[in-house]
Amino acid sequence: MSLVTKSAKPIGHKRSLSDEMFITMLVASVAVGIFLLASVLVPNFFQWQNLINLVTNNWAVISLGIGVTFLLVSGNFDLSVGGIVALSGVLSVWFVQSTGGVNALSTGLGMPYWLGVICALGGALAIGGLNALFVVRFRIPSIIVTLGTMMVARGIAQVITQGSQRNTNLPDEFGFLGNLTMFGTSIRFPVVLMAFMLIVAVIIERKMVFGRITYWIGANPIAATLSGIDKAKHVTYLYLFSSGIAGVVGILLSSEFKSGYSNRGMLMEFDALVIALLGGVAIAGGFGSVVGMFFGAIILAVVTSATTGLTLSPDWQFILKAVAVFLAIMTQTWALARRNR
Amino acid sequence: MTNQQQSPVLSVEGLVKDYPGVRAVDDVSFSIERSTVHCLIGENGAGKSTLIKMLTGALQPTHGTMKVNGSVYQPNNTHEARGHGIATLFQELHVVDELSVLENLTLGMEVSRFGFFIKSDLEDRVIQTLKAIEPSIDPSARVSSLSVAQKQIIEIARAASSGANVIIMDEPTAALSEREVDRLFGVIRRLQETGVTVIYISHKLDEILNLGDTVTVMRDGKHIITKPLSEVSGRAELIELMIGRSAFQTHTPRTKISDEILLKAENLTNDLLKDVSFHIHKGEIVGFYGLVGAGKTEIARALFGADQVAGSISFKGQKVGRSPKHAIEAGIALVPEERRTQGLFTNLTIRENIPVMNLRNLSDYGIFRSADEVAAAIEYVDKLSIATDSIEKHTEKLSGGNQQKVVLAKCLFSDADLLLLDEPTRGVDVGAKTEIYDIIKDLADEGNSVAIFSSELEEVLGICDRIFLLYSGSLEEEFINSPDVDVSHILNVVTGGHEGAVL
The missing domain is CATH 3.40.50.300 (P-loop containing nucleotide triphosphate hydrolases)
Incomplete structure (x- = not known):
């Protein structure tokens, strides 16, 4: 009986490319194309060092993009990462500043550096925990929750720095991590850490159960629950990871500049969102990849630096970014629709 | 006008609706006479709700035509269906609890000029309609104080006073007690006297035998029969039409059941x-x-x-x-x-x-x-x-x-x-x-x-x-x-x- 519809050909399991790979390749080729275009238009753009700079100058946003991408794939937003960058940076400075400075802004808690960093990271995770609490337990839309915690985090930073910055009374080792160069090159520790996190993220996304669960939740949260997935736990982890990454970024940035500044990381949450969307991550969840996000960041970086190279006024940057975002997302939608016709 | 009097109020011809892999409605043709209660029955999956969704404009047919008063009718949404005088009473109620009965009845029909309400005879008309179908409801009462059945009657009155001449009721008695059902039937009969046609969908066969004039039976997406209920002998006949005996799989008793x-x-x-x-x-x-x-x-x-x-x-x-x-x-x-x-x-x-x-x-x-x-x-x-x-x-x-x-x-x-x-x-x-x-x-x-x-x-x-x-x-x-x-x-x-x- 079973012979009726069975063809001689066995069921294939290799499709040339999955939709995700297709979009990632598309984004990567757009990134390369736009780089070549900029190289033609902008003098001295086509240089090895410039290419490296495109990545190294954007280590912070790309790092944040990892957490944001995972959350978007699970169907949730995280707009709080920029605020957390400011908060954890300011906290790390405040905790480590020695006691008894000349004024309030130069007086801290006098913790050893390692303890200050751990506590600052704790502050970042607390914001992530707050995100998870409201999104998971009280079922408030994540865009609202993280918009709120974005302001809470930056607000706390603002109070601690009294709207200014803290940069005095810091031990010398405070500036170590953010400025450490590695492998005898000019590549700094934060960039190496970003690369490491990217690799780990790709492994989690492609090879691990954790990554797969993220896609299931984003693709259909009801079906995921009815298939025995603990959605609450998983989304909580995702928010904690994202805020943890943002905390590390904040700590490294304040180490780099040896200051805690409440406006640091301003608009970074939107840049992280934009590179994820540019990289083909679906805002509705269930689709996207960290590699795509990385190339999205490259597109944005090329556009930004090419504007400067074209001696256009920096005032034009936002408009060019906007054009790039619209074009990229329209191309993706069109290409995917065409492919799946 | 004479044309309107003669042609059926609603008719469908060769109606087909395809979904990927399934034909939900398969070549259905029948017509509904004016001022009747026309019942639609069939098992779940027989295609009733797909048919109704096409009548109300929520879905568009794959093939076939629908006619209202003899002229072709192709609604693209429920609003256009309303414009042709076809209103639907859904299982969930759409009344505003915080407003009065009267305000609910005139909701969306207010006459305004430059954004301000102006006086019209709308309220009088609406009150008349309500009195005609259910005199016991006070138009100034707040809707939140009414029972589910009364709220349903408000919805019917709203449909009737908005000029609907066909009202589709999908399982209207699902949430009603027996006494409330009787009351609803009274309302439906008075509506019928005012020239309104009711399409009545229910699984409760006694209701259909009690209330209906004509019945249409559907099975597996196909139209089985449309006949006056006066010619139906009883429940058994309707059941037989609905399930079409021949289709039964024969059950072979299994032996591998344990007592555990x-x-x-x-x-x-x-x-x-x-x-x-x-x-x-x-x-x-x-x-x-x-x-x-x-x-x-x-x-x-x-x-x-x-x-x-x-x-x-x-x-x-x-x-x-x-x-x-x-x-x-x-x-x-x-x-x-x-x-x-x-x-x-x-x-x-x-x-x-x-x-x-x-x-x-x-x-x-x-x-x-x-x-x-x-x-x-x-x-x-x-x-x-x-x-x-x-x-x-x-x-x-x-x-x-x-x-x-x-x-x-x-x-x-x-x-x-x-x-x-x-x-x-x-x-x-x-x-x-x-x-x-x-x-x-x-x-x-x-x-x-x-x-x-x-x-x-x-x-x-x-x-x-x-x-x-x-x-x-x-x-x-x-x-x-x-x-x-x-x-x-x-x-x-x-x-x-x-x-x-x-x-």
């Missing part, structure tokens, strides 16, 4: 369920049969822990029902009612859908064994004859029957001892249905237990060993399936024919 009790549910109670108790043996296929709203899905979800209910559920001697995760770990899997919204990850591939309920089987220390995943997907595609050229196909591109098989594969992969199947063959074509039934029987023969929650009698009688009949949240009757069960008795029970009498 696998699951025992006691006194399950929630908003809908009333003290439901039963048990399921190892290797048994049980069926829960009842109409929509009888409590089938509620029981399935309670056993699976998706909803919390009062009462106790023990599975292999242990308590279950805390959460789906817990249920799956204990060995219970659910194929939910709505495959697209509850069962399937439509934008993922077949391969990516199958392992979700049994991750431990495919991973070591959190790392997926991709090769095993591919092997599992190929195995299940083969085992369930899922029609696809590749396991990398997105499940949204499969037909309904194949999608259902993927959901089934997902549950089979969980190695559950008890499978709960909620409407396992809804929207599935006949060929795939038979295949799914064979899979179910094989599973039971291997010693698993299966519970089928279905509103298709044919399905339940075709494969179940033991059948529970449900009516409005209570378990009315239980019987062992055999070739000589009394179908009309079953239909009598599930349509409320002997309410309260428990065997």
